[in-house]
Amino acid sequence: xxxxxxxxxxxxxxxxxxxxxxxxxxxxxxxxxxxxxxxxxxxxxxxxxxxxxxxxxxxxxxxxxxxxxxxxxxxxxxxxxxxxxxxxxxxxxxxxxxxxxxxxxxxxxxxxxxxxxxxxxxxxxxxxxxxxxxxxxxxxxxxxxxxxxxxxxxxxxxxxxxxxxxxxxxxxxxxxxxxxxxxxxxxxxxxxxxxxxxxxxxx
Amino acid sequence: xxxxxxxxxxxxxxxxxxxxxxxxxxxxxxxxxxxxxxxxxxxxxxxxxxxxxxxxxxxxxxxxxxxxxxxxxxxxxxxxxxxxxxxxxxxxxxxxxxxxxxxxxxxxxxxxxxxxxxxxxxxxxxxxxxxxxxxxxxxxxxxxxxxxxxxxxxxxxxxxxxxxxxxxxxxxxxxxx
Numbered sequence: 001x002x003x004x005x006x007x008x009x010x011x012x013x014x015x016x017x018x019x020x021x022x023x024x025x026x027x028x029x030x031x032x033x034x035x036x037x038x039x040x041x042x043x044x045x046x047x048x049x050x051x052x053x054x055x056x057x058x059x060x061x062x063x064x065x066x067x068x069x070x071x072x073x074x075x076x077x078x079x080x081x082x083x084x085x086x087x088x089x090x091x092x093x094x095x096x097x098x099x100x101x102x103x104x105x106x107x108x109x110x111x112x113x114x115x116x117x118x119x120x121x122x123x124x125x126x127x128x129x130x131x132x133x134x135x136x137x138x139x140x141x142x143x144x145x146x147x148x149x150x151x152x153x154x155x156x157x158x159x160x161x162x163x164x165x166x167x168x169x170x171x172x173x174x175x176x177x178x179x180x181x182x183x184x185x186x187x188x189x190x191x192x193x194x195x196x197x198x199x200x201x202x203x
Numbered sequence: 204x205x206x207x208x209x210x211x212x213x214x215x216x217x218x219x220x221x222x223x224x225x226x227x228x229x230x231x232x233x234x235x236x237x238x239x240x241x242x243x244x245x246x247x248x249x250x251x252x253x254x255x256x257x258x259x260x261x262x263x264x265x266x267x268x269x270x271x272x273x274x275x276x277x278x279x280x281x282x283x284x285x286x287x288x289x290x291x292x293x294x295x296x297x298x299x300x301x302x303x304x305x306x307x308x309x310x311x312x313x314x315x316x317x318x319x320x321x322x323x324x325x326x327x328x329x330x331x332x333x334x335x336x337x338x339x340x341x342x343x344x345x346x347x348x349x350x351x352x353x354x355x356x357x358x359x360x361x362x363x364x365x366x367x368x369x370x371x372x373x374x375x376x377x378x379x380x
Contacts, residue, residue: 032253036246041237049230058245065249126232133229152227168279180223187222197222 021078032069039082040065043089050093050149052138055100064092090150090164097142132193136186144179151176307362312341316349330355341365 020038023031043064047057067088075084137145146165150156162172187193237245277283314330316337330339335351347367349355354370 033246036249037242040242040245044237045233049233058241058248061245062249062252066252069253126229130229130232133226134233136226137230149230152223153230168282170281171279183223183226187226193226197225 017081018079021075021081024072024081025075025078035068035081035085036065039085043085046086046089046150046154047093047096049137049153050090050146051096051100051142052140052145055096060092060096064089067092086154086156087160087164090156090161091166093146093150094165097146100142129192129196132190136183136190136193139186140179140182144175144182147172147175148179148183152180309360309362310342310365311360312339312357312365314338314349315340326357326359328356330357 017038020031020034024035040061044057044061047055047060047064051057051060064085068085071088072081072084075081137149140148143165147161150161150164151158158172158176159169162169165172167175187197277286309325311325314337316332316334330337330349331354332349332351335349337349339347339349339355339357341347345365347355356368358366358368360366
């Protein structure tokens with residue numbers, strides 16, 4: 001099982017996760033470290049996929065966990081720890097999108113693509129396909145990308161995404177629709193992806 | 204990993220699925236796991252930040268409240284358009300009135316005396332008085348009394364003055380019209 005979460009994972013709360021949440025709420029000294037160890041790969045993955053290249057993910061990861069530890073005392077339901085961390089992550093994604101937009105406006109320069117595809121080591125063919133898919137995803141505007149990733153890759157509900165990104169549900173739906181349309185167009189332009197995913201060569 | 208949490212282990216399994224789901228499946232390979240060394244370094248940095256209680260980023264002081272109803276409401280382009288139209292519908296007439304009020308207005312006048320107040324066409328009409336008690340009252344406070352059988356025409360009106368042509372009239376000394 002990969003460290004990434006899906007909606008199904010949220011529903012199946014692991015007992016150790018529950019114990020961990022209770023320990024964090026009780027202020028056990030070891031618990032924060034354990035939360036970091038357990039959830040930082042998940043948060044890192046969400047940030048990387050939702051934001052794409054050109055962001056300081058180490059800083060963002062710190063941001064998420066500082067907020068998590070600052071606010072965790074207000075968590076009423078310990079079984080919701082994972083969802084809580086997700087919601088903080090989505091909010092940080094939103095702020096980072098805004099910051100990146102204002103950075104772009106100020107600098108009027110393209111964001112440098114520092115982050116190449118770092119796929120889980122798989123066979124070269126799959127690596128190639130992953131790189132192609134990532135290139136298509138990187139072509140999406142930041143907001144559409146975030147909604148697409150959170151919905152289709154992270155499996156989050158649209159209402160949850162809308163709340164986290166502080167947009168209306170209809171806006172979330174519209175961005176998702178546009179993003180999905182762009183992804184489909186991108187797949188159509190890439191013969192290999194199109195053949196693999198649609199069963200026919202692209203245009 | 205599929206949406207049900209299971210792994211199919213190969214991208215080939217996505218051929219017959221929804222292309223978007225297959226696409227998402229590919230992207231779940233990215234990024235790879237967070238290396239242990241990076242995790243350790245991150246934890247140490249986080250510990251220091253927690254101990255110092257110093258925000259790492261410029262927005263750390265931002266309120267952690269949920270989304271304001273206004274920001275959620277205004278994020279819809281339909282609502283934004285409606286708000287802009289509604290504000291325009293109010294602002295345009297108000298602005299027009301204010302602009303109009305700001306313009307200097309021409310003098311106006313009425314004829315008073317014989318049959319109450321008569322509102323007359325502003326300029327070009329020959330005025331007379333049957334009783335000799337009629338008066339022209341101007342909006343700047345000036346007055347002109349008309350003698351019986353006097354003939355007088357207000358030729359033009361401006362914000363500062365009125366041009367009057369009179370065949371027989373008495374103009375009081377304090378009149379500025």
